[in-house]
Amino acid sequence: MRATRAAVGALGVLAGAYGAWLLLSRQDLAQLTNAALWLASGVVLHDFVLAPVVLVVVAVVARVAPRHVQAPAVVALVVLGAVTLLAIPVLGRFGARPDNPTLLDRSYGTGWLVLAGITLAAVVAGALVVRSRHRPAVPPTERSPRGPRPGGG
Amino acid sequence: MKLPTPPSDEQFTSRLRSAAVAARIGLWLGICFGLAFVTGVISHYAQNHSQPIPFPTSPSWGYRVTQGVHVVSGTAAVPLLLVKLWTVYPRLFARPPRGLRRLAVEGLERGSIGVLVAAAIFQLASGLLNSAQWYPWSFSFRSTHYAIGWVAIGALVVHIAVKLPVIRRALGADVDDTSQDRPNATRPGVLSRRGLLRTTWVASGVAVLATAGSTVPLLRNVSVFGVRSGDGPGGIPINKSARAAAVTASAVSPDYRFTVAYGDREVTLTRDELAAMPQATRSLPIACVEGWSAGGSWSGVVLRDLLDLVDAPRGRDVLVVSLQESGPYRETVLQGNFADDDRTLLALRLEGEELAIDHGYPCRLIAPNRPGVLQTKWVKRLEVQA
Known part of the structure; x- marks a missing residue:
């Protein structure tokens, strides 16, 4: 077991070193500096901007939203938040070019509204189903084996 | 309200931030990164000039599938990575251990995690931007994305080797198992x-459905964030327009001549002469490195017939030269097995209509199982290599 892990780890180090050599040997210093800036920015933006923002948003939801709305709200936040983040390049149409009408040729704002509407509707429907199931029983316990269900999709 | 400024991992008390959750998401994240790595290496190899092992010409839709998988797995990985990082976020604030030896070991491990996180975020972000043709950087996308791909997969393999006992225990037990949790991570979460x-699975699925229509025709109407709707002349979108390639004049000039050369033999043809040669029709996809693809019915001259005009032997690489005067794909190398394939055409028509100028009028290369950037448009010259 230990030997296998060491061998696998060594393989990983080897692959990583090959990547580092590829990175350093194919471009000039200005390009490498720019790549390093992008590599570092991703970590910094995630760890010190996005993650704290999520902490604050979840804290706000926990404090402001009524108890039975919290789970659906978090589900909607995770789904919509993640998908919106990865749609930033198309939502902003940053790569659009006047000479190419086949590129970025959808109305992404409308698409986002539709997606948000469907997500919210699905989450609300899921929450209503969960509520109606739980109503006749004793109040839902925190550690019920299946836990509150997220609903939606 | 007060902003949380966490000085230590003990302040993160949610029982959702657990190895049991991280390992399950990590498993799928690893699968996505593995798929993206393998298909990325395939794509890189397919674009190499020199191919010691010839890249196969069959199946004709092979590159369409591998590059589609590449972009889809990368897209699916975005929600997975976000939630995975959320579950392990407290570890960022873990106090360093006492003792030089343990400190060094932990330093190494955290260093490798730092490399992994930086590489993973970089790959997903740069890939997403590239698929939307947004390049707000000065490094070479292809070189850098390829190199960091190796770094990411290497760091991932190291991470798996380090965490293997934790992963095995977590995946072997119930998801609600708490044996590997931090002692104070006991507060029930909202979920x-x-x-x-x-x-998380739903978020990943929605991410794929919302984008994959650029390469999966069935999803075209569902993919609200697809980079391309699939519309375009002849039902095929355009990557580089004639205007961007600065060929709007030369492509329609009456002086246009097509030349095929081998050694000191050269044959020059007008477009009418090309159109008068025996024509063949082939159904072949255009599959772009940016991840979009579309199938089309192309008509034109079988490329091998043109090479026969100058008695070029079989198996020779062919330099394909475009009318465009600059750009990395002005000249491309068509490997011998592609040049000899009966399906490889110098296409003059698409879907029964004259090729649109943005699709490469007067003629373009279309070969099976080949990255779109190498399907050279506005072809003016074929040079059979010695």
């Missing part, structure tokens, strides 16, 4: 662990 996992 259950299963609820968080299901939400």
Whole structure:
């Protein structure tokens, strides 16, 4: 077991070193500096901007939203938040070019509204189903084996 | 309200931030990164000039599938990575251990995690931007994305080797198992662990459905964030327009001549002469490195017939030269097995109509199982290599 892990780890180090050599040997210093800036920015933006923002948003939801709305709200936040983040390049149409009408040729704002509407509707429907199931029983316990269900999709 | 400024991992008390959750999301994240790595290496190799092992010409839709998988797995990985990082976020604030030896070991491990996180975020972000043709950087996308791909997969393999006992215990036990949790991570979350996992799978699924229509025709109407709707002349979108390639004049000039050369033999043809040669029709996809693809019915001259005009032997690489005067794909190398394939055409028509100028009028290369950037448009010259 230990030997296998060491061998696998060594393989990983080897692959990583090959990547580092590829990175350093194919471009000039200005390009490498720019790549390093992008590599570092991703970590910094995630760890010190996005993650704290999520902490604050979840804290706000926990404090402001009524108890039975919290789970659906978090589900909607995770789904919509993640998908919106990865749609930033198309939502902003940053790569659009006047000479190419086949590129970025959808109305992404409308698409986002539709997606948000469907997500919210699905989450609300899921929450209503969960509520109606739980109503006749004793109040839902925190550690019920299946836990509150997220609903939606 | 007060902003949380966490000085230590002990302040993160949610029982959702557990190895049981991280390992389950990590498993799928690893699968996505593995798929993206393998298909990325395939794509890189397919674009190499020199191919010691010839890249196969069959199946004709092979590159369409591998590059589609590449972009889809990368897209699916975005929600997975976000939630995975959320579950392990407290570790960022873990106090360093006492003792030089343990400190060094932990330093190494955290260093490798730092490399992994930086590489993973970089790959997903740069890939997403590239697929939307947004390049707000000065490094070479192809070189850098390829190199960091190796770094990411290497760091991932190291991470798996380091964490293997934790992963095995976590995946072998129930998701609500707490044996590997931090001691104070006991506060019930808004969701259950299963609820968080299901939400993550849904987010990943929605991400794929919302974008994959650029390469999966069935999803065209569903993919609200598809970079391309699939519309374009002849039902095929355009990557580089004639205007961007600065060929709007030369492509329609009456002086246009097509030349095929081998050694000191050269044959020059007008477009009418090309159109008068025996024509063949082939159904072949255009599959772009940016991840979009579309199938088309192309008509034109079988490329091998043109090479026969100058008695070029079989198996020779062919330099394909475009009318465009600059750009990395002005000249491309068509490997011998592609040049000899009966399906490889110098296409003059698409879907029964004259090729649109943005699709490469007067003629373009179309070969099976080949990255779109190498399907050279506005072809003016074929040079059979010695």
